[in-house]
Amino acid sequence: MLRGWVSYSPFFTDIIIVIDQEVKLFSQLKSKYKATQYEYSYPDSPLHQILKNLELTECLSNSEYNWLMDNKLFKTAEIFHQQESVE
Helix, strand or coil, X not given: CHHHHXXXXXXXXXXXXXXHHHHXXXXXXXXXXXXXXXXXXXXXXXXXXXXXXXXXXXXXXXXXXXXXXHCCCHHHHHHHHHHXXXX
């Protein structure tokens, strides 16, 4: 059993590294877009995709904008409006 685990461990190590990088990126985006009060910090959060869209200066959908408002991320929503008005 242990032998099988050892043969797969580089694969799992790579996955852990990728997840760690995504968590760090998410943390940086949360800071940049004033969403640090949102405590969940894993990339499967809806906020992660929303912040990635903001980073790419893509428009948010109504549901994404509503999600920000429902989670009281008003400063993040304001940044979105500022980006939108510049375009």
